[in-house]
Amino acid sequence: MLMTYLEAVRRGIWEEMERDPNVFLLGEDIGVYGGAFKVTAGMLDHFGEARVIDTPISESAIVGAAIGASLMGLRPVAEIQFADFITCAYDQIVNFAAKCRYRWGAAVPMVIRAPSGGGIHGGPFHSQNPEAWFAHTPGLKVVTPATAHDAKGLIKSAIRDNDPVLFFEHKALYRRIKEDVPEDDFTVPLGKAAVVREGRNLSIITYGAMLYVAREAAETLAREGISAEIVDLRTLVPLDDQTVLESVKKTSKVLLLHEDTLTGGMGAELAARISEKVFEYLDGPIVRVTAPDTPVPYSPPLEEAFLPNAAKVAERARWLTHY
Numbered sequence: 001m002l003m004t005y006l007e008a009v010r011r012g013i014w015e016e017m018e019r020d021p022n023v024f025l026l027g028e029d030i031g032v033y034g035g036a037f038k039v040t041a042g043m044l045d046h047f048g049e050a051r052v053i054d055t056p057i058s059e060s061a062i063v064g065a066a067i068g069a070s071l072m073g074l075r076p077v078a079e080i081q082f083a084d085f086i087t088c089a090y091d092q093i094v095n096f097a098a099k100c101r102y103r104w105g106a107a108v109p110m111v112i113r114a115p116s117g118g119g120i121h122g123g124p125f126h127s128q129n130p131e132a133w134f135a136h137t138p139g140l141k142v143v144t145p146a147t148a149h150d151a152k153g154l155i156k157s158a159i160r161d162n163d164p165v166l167f168f169e170h171k172a173l174y175r176r177i178k179e180d181v182p183e184d185d186f187t188v189p190l191g192k193a194a195v196v197r198e199g200r201n202l203s204i205i206t207y208g209a210m211l212y213v214a215r216e217a218a219e220t221l222a223r224e225g226i227s228a229e230i231v232d233l234r235t236l237v238p239l240d241d242q243t244v245l246e247s248v249k250k251t252s253k254v255l256l257l258h259e260d261t262l263t264g265g266m267g268a269e270l271a272a273r274i275s276e277k278v279f280e281y282l283d284g285p286i287v288r289v290t291a292p293d294t295p296v297p298y299s300p301p302l303e304e305a306f307l308p309n310a311a312k313v314a315e316r317a318r319w320l321t322h323y
Contacts, residue, residue, distance in 0.1 A: 003181040006174040008148035009113075010039050012155035013077060015185060017047055020075060023159055024051040026062055027079030027113075036081050037115060037174055063089035063112065067097050067164075070110040075159060083116035083168060084128045097164040098139030107162040111155070117209055117259055118291075118307055119172035123298035129208075129260040129291075134166045135236045135269070141165040141190055142236040146211035148179045150234055153188030161190060170209040177212075191238035195247065199229030201321050202253035204313070205244055205270060207233040210257045216310035217317060226321050236266055244270065245278050252283040253320050257313060262290040284323035287316050 003011065017023045024047075025040060031054040034041030044052040055062050059080055066076035080086045086093070093112070100106040118127035135142045141163055145151040151169065158165040196211065197218055204214045211232050218228040231247050233240065248254045254274060256267035267288040274286060289308050297303045 001181055001183045002178055003148050003152075004175050005148045005151050005169075005177040006037060006039055008152035008181050009155050009169060010041070011181075012152040013040070013159070014043065016156055016159045017043070017051065019185075020159075022073065023075045023077065024053065024069070025077050025079070026053040026055050026066060028055055028057055028062070028081045030054060030079050035079065037171065039113075040079070059085050059088035060092060063092045063097070066110045066112070067092060067108060070108045071100070071106060075109045077111045077113060077159060080112060080114045082122075082126045083114035083130055084125050086112070086114050086130060090133075093134070093140070093164070093166075094137045098137050100139075101163065102139060108164045109162045111158045111165045111167050113167045113169060115171045115174075116168045117170040117172055118296050118303060119209070121298065121300050121303060122171075122296070124295035127296035127303075129168070129258070131166070131168050131236055132260055132265050135266060139163065140237060142168070143190065143234070144168045144170075144208045144236055145234060146170075146173070146208050146232050148177055149181050150188050150194075152181055153186055154190070154234065156185075157187045157190050160187070165190075168208065173209055188234070190235050191240055193234055193240035193243040194232045195229065195243065196232050197228065197230040199227040200251060201227045202255060202317060203229045203231060203247040203251045204255045204257055204317070205231045205233065205247070206257040207236065207266070208259065210259050210308060213308055213310050213313060214257055217313035220310060220314045221317055224318070226317065228317060241273060241277070245274065248274055248278050249281045252281055253323070254282070255287045255289060255313065255317055255320060257289045257308060259291055259308060261293050262288065263293050265290055284320050287320050289313050289316050
């Protein structure tokens with residue numbers, strides 16, 4: 001069935017609510033209004049106010065309530081209206097939810113959905129990519145789907161998981177991406193990357209909306225005789241080292257691409273792992289293409305200059321190929 005990225009997330013949640021009565025939703029404006037992006041439209045009427053709960057504008061209250069409910073055996077799916085404001089619940093997430101299993105063996109089967117990313121001219125408070133903040137915290141799982149198929153399959157896996165999952169949905173993909181998605185019950189496993197394009201000259205490792213930047217760059221490079229392999233991580237924690245390292249061993253050159261800012265981003269962690277584990281296979285330096293270390297600009301021309309794009313990727317890929 002042809003489905004947008006947004007509809008894929010929505011259908012995945014809907015199916016899990018039909019399957020398991022312990023799944024419920026909470027967040028700002030998710031009920032009567034149907035969510036800021038309309039992901040939860042129609043769910044209040046179908047599932048009722050006991051399972052689709054409009055909350056006050058308090059991210060700390062939303063996450064705190066979700067943690068408590070999960071400890072009582074429910075499976076909450078909490079929405080943070082914009083991922084940037086997840087910081088208001090940072091304490092509950094990293095100092096409580098992430099540590100419950102370690103401290104006393106308690107499962108915390110909750111999902112925190114967080115629309116993230118730029119490209120919508122949202123400015124510095126509605127455009128950030130905070131995934132690396134949480135990838136650094138043991139006890140959390142971090143998911144970043146790029147396709148409609150994966151968005152549906154991964155949200156279902158996240159809801160069924162018994163540990164807290166941060167589920168980052170790129171806002172610019174919601175209505176831009178449309179593809180065939182199976183209507184039946186399927187899941188995409190957490191912790192498994194996908195090789196979405198085979199290549200031989202270099203590997204582009206990426207996730208989220210940058211998958212489409214990588215694909216565009218790869219098409220440009222192919223016309224120049226440069227064969228780029230693309231690996232979509234899909235899940236940042238757990239990280240699929242094996243798929244990444246096998247790709248790098250195959251091509252011997254690697255470009256790491258993410259929309260998040262440079263310093264301390266996932267590219268840094270990937271670069272370290274690649275250098276430690278397959279250094280002898282490398283025929284060139286590990287290259288990162290990311291956003292610069294500044295807040296996300298509001299001005300459309302400045303935001304365009306800030307975000308990684310296919311031209312930037314192709315330029316660095318050419319340099320690396322001929323290194």
